[in-house]
Amino acid sequence: MANNEVYCKLPQDAILEILTKLPTKTLLQLRCVSKSFTPLISHPDFIKLHLSCTTGAGAGAPYPYHLIYYESTDYQKAYFSFHVDKSFSPCKILETPFKSINGYLRLVGSSRGIVCLFDTSYFSYVGTVILWNPFIGKFKILPSLQGLNCLRDDISHIAVGFGFDHRNFDFKVVKILYGCTNEREVPPEAFIYEVKIGTWRRLGSVVPCFMPRWPWSGSVFVNGIMHWLAYKRQLFSGPPTCIMALDLVNEVSKLMELPQNLGPNPKELRLSPLVDEKSVALFVSYHENVGKTWDMWLMNDYGEVESWTRKYIVVLEHVFFPLKIVNDGQTLAAISDEKLVLIDVEKEEVQDLEVCGLPLSFDMAGYTPSLALLDIGDRLVWQDSLRKQA
Template identity: 25%
Template sequence: MAPQHPTAALLLCELVMEIFSWVPAKPLTRLKLVCKSWNSIISHPHFVKLHLYRSPKNAILLFTRTEALTLDEGAKWGLVLSSVESFIQNPSSALDAQENRHSLHIADWVSGSCNGLVCVAHSPYHPNNDICDIWLRLWNPLIGFISENSPCLRVNLPIAFGFGYDESSDSYKVVTVIRDSSGTVTAQVYSFGGSSWKTINSFPAFPFSVENNGHFIGGTLNWLGLRNPHRDDYDWATVTLDMLMIVSFDLKSDTHKQILLPKGIHEIPREEPILGVWGNSLYLLHDYKNTHLIAWQMKEFGDENSWTQFLKISFQHLGVERLLSVFIFENGNIFMLRGRHHFEEVFYDRRDNSVKRINILANNSYLDALEYVESLVQPR
């Protein structure tokens, strides 16, 4: 057989790359095993970025859940990956499927997800409960990639996290927001692959719910927080509207700015509001006089005039007593809320005003949700 012409070989390679770029990530991990040329194409950094760009966004949900152990051991975290469609049709089955589940170590927890990478924090027990040592690493559950640990960060509690991607430097960054005993708020920034943490002084606010990670959108991490809180045990009844602010941290410049709240909020909610992201939109949810849930959408991220109220519904109709947690998916059409019972999840579909209640978890477990996209990303 005559040797293949270089131009023909190149065209064939480009054709294969084009076809493979539309194939879901999971089958591609098997196609890599077919031959060396396919493995070379699928593993190439250019192809990985092209495939990520063409992957369907918001198609996968990543759930973090605890599996309660003994009092001495504490709680063990795990991950569950599920397609949006499977989860909506049968949440319990989607969460219980063994092939979708991944375990974490006892001292691990998830601090964010971006481009198919999960940022895992590790903090072993420290005899001084006000101080903790933290290491972070990146994990791609699909391909089994695990990065080297970050340098150790010793911090005072409480702390809040954020994880995202800086396209300008092609790097993944984690941000920890820290408040010391004097009330001073600072941030520590680490770029994976680097050798040290960078300190950002005079951070303007501290997230009042440290369980909520910073929300990644448009190259920024965003938290809803209190302006210059002086102590940990603040009383929400004393919080005023001017103390609330959204802090947006730019991962390219390592600078922060304030995003104003919607102009239609004229009084402080009775419960702590919730910030969220789905797709390319920032959401703000809050209660109204303890009777209704109100949801705002920033239709153009960064444009404070694009805040639009798109939902107001009574807690009575939803079957919830208060605003404990909310996750938004399906382009802002479906809301998952914590029900009257700790292990009951309530699904509200605003397209037909329907409400569905499901007892998803048992055995003293806890569930939280993040956006996720399966990818072949493996930072170097």
């Protein structure tokens, strides 16, 4: 009996239940071999249902893959490598389907199959946000903030965050614009983009903190909340003094304290999610020559400053910076000879992952395949689309 005949005789509810439990790769194959499945699998309601069945209604962690972003040592190409969770064995390497127009492509984050990238430059706050689903090969270029009367002359830099609003079942991107002037304090402005609506709008809540004036201020998304290292006041000198948290569901922000006994004169701080994606970790270096010893602090009870605990000390010659805790006692780190390594702090072992790139370009996020963005039109031509935005 032909497959189509079996498909026709099955009740529609049974077909739907079967399809929602299939992995993303299988569903994509079904679209290629059977035209009858294509409209159903590509429908926004099915994509939403499949997303909820495969990742759950919460944060969507733990992730089956580690996603690593890095640039080639000749500055010519950007890559994503996918690694299987736990074993960390490589399973796929992809080039980005677009080349940076502004010169500085960075990974903002990953949530439920969508990778968020920000294309900007070292010398300007101007940039373009791209949402990309590497498993289905589609991406969406977000519009600029033009028309919202926010592009002032005193803007100095920008922070970007990305995550998933589980209550409204929608992907959201946040941009926070910071100003700098010698004459007066310039309050930051925050804007939010909802994929379902497709437009930017001003965020009503007050932004309580100030981001470091770096070319890139990365965010960490856990518990439905974005987190950035920040300052309590507009003083961009020394290491950050707090964590700014923005709840994507309620769209309110708050200040979170760093460990009270952090120690004197920390030189560099880096924020990371915990393995279960339910709280945050903090890497701290105290040395003038950053890259030899890093303290690892864990926030055991999310939001409670008293729960910060110094768990490990990462010591390795030529460590450029740690990226993320990937398993209990294991930390991913970039080292100065253009390699990525996995450090087992408890066993004092170092594994070369055979991923080579510019040390400062390395970034990492968890990844779960999904059908998100499958219902958008054909892929746009990247360079032409950006030129039309300008």
